[in-house]
Amino acid sequence: MGKIALILALVIVAAATLFLQPEHAGLAIHPMDQFEISPLFGHGDISWYTPTNVTAWMAIAVLCIILLLVVGTRRRAIIPTRTQSIAESAYGFVYKMVEDVAGKDAVGFFPYIMTLFMFIVFANFLGLLPFSFTTTSHIAVTAILAMLVFLTVTIVGFVKNGTAFLGLFWVSSAPLALRPVLAIIELISYFVRPVSHSIRLAGNVMAGHAVIKVFAGFAGALGMFAFLPIFAITAVYALEVLVAFIQAYVFTILTCVYLKDALHPSH
Secondary structure, eight states, X not given: OHHHHHHHHHHHHHXXXXXXXXXXXXXXXXXXGGGXXXXXXXXXXXXXXXXXXXXXXXXXXXHHHHIIIIITTTTOOSSOOHHHHHHHHHHHHHHHHHHHHHOGGGGGGHHHHHHXXXXXXXXXXXTTSTTOOOGGGSHHHHHHHHHHHHHHHHHHHHHHHGGGGGGGGOOTTSOGGGHHHHHHHHHHHHHHHHHHHHHHHHHHHHHHHHHHHHHHHHHHHSGGGTHHHHHHHHHHHHHHHHHHHHHHHHHHHHHHHHHHHHHSOXX
């Protein structure tokens, strides 16, 4: 269902981009403008050291995490405040996920996985605020997160298991004649992991925001019938709130699955 929704969203965005051009009065819709990276100061060229809207909203996400997990829990009250309750719930949720999916020997990686989950959650939800910027809609951000997971899992696999980690690609339960073919398939799928891991998150987030922008353009052009796209915006926005959490959960649980493969590579 997620892939179908993503395809439909991209079709709507493409249709709006192709057919709703400025020459059609009131129907100038540019749904991808919201993802444009711009410098915070001035209008010059962007270099690797230039502060941009992306870096600003990433910093805001990190600040929100610190406020929740550090400042919000500093008193460690027996009867927790609302902020402490939220922080403890998030901690318990991710800890149980790591323990259930990757096993108890993966608990040592909990701080890293917790950091991933909290950053993606806050980045997704902050992107739903008016005039904000969704950092996880850019493949450059999600690709770095996915590549770090890929490298971490691969290094851990070889450090912990040595050459036995290669057993992940050798399906010993399959017939001998099929094992080389399956090994090639497993190897390809392994190196495709960071691609699918990053595109899944960025694609779903980008598609939802673009659809909201398209319907918003319709609302501005339909006059007295604007209530129709407004209803659609409300429904899509509610869906995006759900997607913001689900995509963070999917990214995190896949990280746990990959970590389990590294710790226990045998089929």
